[in-house]
Amino acid sequence: MPTPSVRVRFAPSPTGYLHVGGLRTALYNYLFARRNNGTFVLRIEDTDQSRKVEGAVENLIETLRWAGIEYDEGPGREGDCGPYTQSQRLAIYEEHARKLIDTGHAYYCFCSPERLEQVRQKQIAMKLPPAYDRHCRDLPIDAVRRRREAGEATVIRMKVPVGGETTFEDLIRGTVTIAHKVLDDQVIVKSDGFPTYHLAVVVDDHLMNISHVIRGEEWLPSTPKHIMLYQYFGWEVPRFAHLPLLLNPDKTKLSKRQGDVAVEDYRKKGYLKEAIINFVAFLGWNPGDEREIFTLEQLIQ
Ligand code: GLU
């Protein structure tokens, strides 16, 4: 059997600058692709309209190029799986959301923000973890049709099994098990018709033939929901590798408040790209000997 080809992706949300944690994720994906004669895809995850920043995509692409991290497919380098910008793929997500509704794996939720807030307050008062109460999960089909035709605002939620758990092998973390009772019926399409990250990431990783999802650890708790979506669609699940978060010395998440986190900040201060690449490569890796300086070429080997 031929070994399936390695395809990985870096999938940033363009928020204005490239965080050093993002550069590390991009670098690890890039190195993994190069090492395995694979393909490195850049995908722009820009479906959150409220977080849109003018010029952010151009800036991101330019910073990656400056660092020497070249992508094989992505915006401006169209391969067979484009477009590579999520806001240009809305019809694809819509079609897939409809499929989930039709197969009973997702449902329309008409709850107003006020109702959701009341539910939350009640749960907090009862010392329960706040979660959607699945109020709309079993509405009669006719009622749903009537309310939609009447133009009522709605989101689409995926159904998470009430009991049980999901287990998967993470290439970095090992066996991970998450109980379904801690998972919400995740919103997958917002009331503005845009998909949330969770739907878009699964649909795109599948349609772009991604073999290994290498990303930050903050997405580990969402992975069971993603695996469920793969299963609902009847798709093969990719391998997952979650990179440990970059932390400040006081163990809080690396953020702007404690010094520079944007790659551009270092660049502006005159740091060489070689120094920065070497620096982020060593955040979570070492060669097992005394060597401390590696070029991109050496890191691939
Ligand atoms: N858009 C997500 C982010 O900005 C990507 C997460 C993933 O790689 O799945 O972190």
Ligand code: ZN
């Ligand atoms: Zn509802």
